[in-house]
Amino acid sequence: MKKVLLSWSSGKDSAWALHLLRQQPDVTVAALLTTFNGAADRVAMHAVRRILVKTQAVRTGIPLWDVDLPWPCSNVEYQERMRAVCERAVGEGFTAIAFGDLFLEDIRDYRIKQLEGTGLEPLFPVWRIPTAQLARDMIAAGVRAKLTCVDPARLDKSFVGRDFDADLLETLPANVDPCGENGEFHTFVHDAPVFSSPIPVRGGEIVERDGFVFADVLPE
Helix, strand or coil: CCEEEEECEEEEEEEEHHHHHHHCEEEEEEHHHHHHHHCCEEEEECCCCCCHHHHHHHHHHCCCCEEEECCCCCCCHHHHHHHEEEEEEHHHCCCCCECCCCCCHHHHHHHHHHHCCCCEEECCCCCCCHHHHHHHHHCCCCCEEEEEEEEECCCCCCHHCCEECCCHHHCCCCCCCCCCCCCCCEEEEEEECCCCCCCCEEEEEEEEEEEEEEEEEECC
């Protein structure tokens, strides 16, 4: 049996990775790992509030390992914090770390390299699933998410705050990946097959910062 730590961004791909891992009889996902901007108390890039990530973890029934990162955070500092996470995981009997990466080879290669010699196997349960089909499958299965961050250089800022649904897929420009894997957008999942019940949320303030557009999500 593989005891797995799942990298949890708060977005749809993490939720789908958990959904697929739970269907594997030789896998048990025993903890979720989320890194936070310690100064903002939010998930980096997704800008999701910590309290909402904690609520997600409760809905999955899986403990959350939250790791605070300084802002700004150097690559050296990031690697040191992740090394400590790996040591903790090995010490607690974990044998693998899973990621929700879809098709970016450089990111996958980086994760594999960082885990070399740690005793932890990298797993990529959603790797290379065609993203147009993946997006439709997620929505059909009950994944509900909101776009919390948009890169306006890749996607018009009017998309921020929208629901990740069939209407969104129909209106995305042809050059935008349906799952936002090239960084076009990031999401917060408020319902999914892996949750015991939906998370009631409402949209909040929209701000532009550091070249991105963010839509706050508030618990109801």
